[in-house]
Amino acid sequence: MNSRKLQESIADDANLSLEKVDKIMETMVNVMLDQLKEGTSVSFQGFGAFEVRKKEQRLSVNPLTKKRTIIPPKQVLVFRTGNTYKDKIKDLPRNEE
Template identity: 35%
Template sequence: MNNKEFTSELSKRLGYTIKDTSDLMVSFMADFTQELQEGNTWAIQGFGTFEVKKKAERISINPVTKQRMLIPPKLVLTYKPSTTLKDKFK
């Protein structure tokens, strides 16, 4: 399912126009992104938890040249599904 199909299906279920649904999704994603950038955790009941974690810097070695490289720290978005969702896929 792509974004256009998802927006269309969601608009049918909510009873909104496709434009209103699209605006709602854009607003949701902007708020969602802003909260994660601020370091907050998002938990959606029955779906899971989104959290930004910091990966520490590390040293990597190229197996061919044996050259060592320093990989800088970075922020990574993580997702942990809820137990309800996990149970549906067993």
């Protein structure tokens, strides 16, 4: 399901115009990203939460050249699936894309 379809579905479901859905979605993403940047996780009830995790710096060794490299720390955005939703999707039939 691509973004266009998603918006259409939401518009259908919430009885909103497509433009409004587009606008609200864009704003919502921006607001969420602002929060996430601060290190705050954003949760959706019954679905899961988006959160930022810090990956510590580490030493990696190139197996070919044996060169050792320090990889700097970084922050990544992850989605933590809620337990109820996890159980829900767990037993879905295998979906091939």
